[in-house]
């Protein structure tokens with residue numbers, strides 16, 4: 001695809017965009033002057049789709065009219081409500097329906113997965129993670145290491161890019177695995193790194209780890225709804241995600257997990273709760289925990305239906321569009337953004353996102369000069385700043401236009 005620097009080009013791209021009509025189906029935040037913001041922050045909090053309130057109101061109404069009876073007799077009964085999300089989730093992450101479940105929030109799910117998939121012994125006890133992983137992931141992993149009376153300094157292996165590079169090479173990950181593989185219990189990566197936007201090679205990394213007997217998990221916070229995922233086929237052991245970034249399900253909404261079917265009948269340790277107990281006799285309240293033989297067996301509590309309703313609203317749009325069409329537009333729009341940024345000759349900015357990426361582009365600002373970010377914010381752009389020196393920009397295929405990308409570029413260029 002050849003791009004062009006004129007505004008007309010952006011307008012033409014919008015006219016021929018097969019997903020154009022979806023912009024109308026989201027609320028785009030407005031500036032004080034009544035104009036729409038240039039919202040490029042779907043990587044942090046996705047926008048609200050206009051069908052969200054209908055889905056939530058349905059549950060409020062059933063609660064008003066039915067009280068506790070809603071568990072069985074609501075239009076969408078609450079007892080199995082989480083199951084209504086599983087087919088859509090399975091399509092988005094490339095899994096069997098039995099391998100996914102909506103539950104908890106991401107950090108909680110990561111803890112639950114570490115209980116099952118990090119069982120250090122005197123031979124295998126190390127965890128491999130990105131050096132610049134999201135802080136919550138580091139906290140979670142370190143706390144498990146300490147929980148097993150081990151020392152994070154000795155046990156946590158942190159992957160760094162080479163000097164002068166910002167992405168971590170697959171070769172370098174493989175070298176760590178080759179050198180220390182016998183001692184490594186688990187490799188846990190952000191499928192898309194939250195800071196650089198780098199997409200890891202899930203398939204090769206997982207395969208390589210498995211040849212050494214290492215379990216593999218991914219944090220999909222920035223991957224789900226953004227890139228192609230084939231978790232089942234890639235043999236990933238587990239994955240966790242939140243639904244409020246690219247999945248547009250509202251602040252703090254419930255996340256989800258993927259647990260590969262090969263683990264469903266295993267004797268893995270887990271923390272247990274009544275919602276993970278087999279459905280046939282859950283309400284007979286037996287003492288002995290008998291887990292559901294699917295990802296659902298890791299559930300603890302009955303989930304918040306109002307949050308799940310918001311997720312269902314959003315997933316209905318993903319079902320309609322399909323990841324393939326989203327990714328196709330995403331690639332075009334992100335390449336267009338990179339093309340425009342490459343046209344800015346200023347030495348004050350550089351792109352640190354590698355070509356293996358989703359829709360996020362991370363722009364490093366030399367000297368960590370946050371003034372630049374403050375200035376684009378004043379001009380109506382909503383993006384985010386990540387310390388020490390990065391502006392993250394995410395044109396989201398569902399509700400961003402090529403004109404948004406062009407307008408952002410124009411503002412940035414004028415300021416620079």
Ligand SMILES: *Cc1c(COP(=O)(O)O)cnc(C)c1O
Pocket residue numbers: 105106107108134136137190194219221222242255
């Ligand atoms: C957003 C994000 C989280 C958020 O965790 P919550 O438990 O949902 O608050 C965790 N990890 C990564 C990599 C993220 O990007």
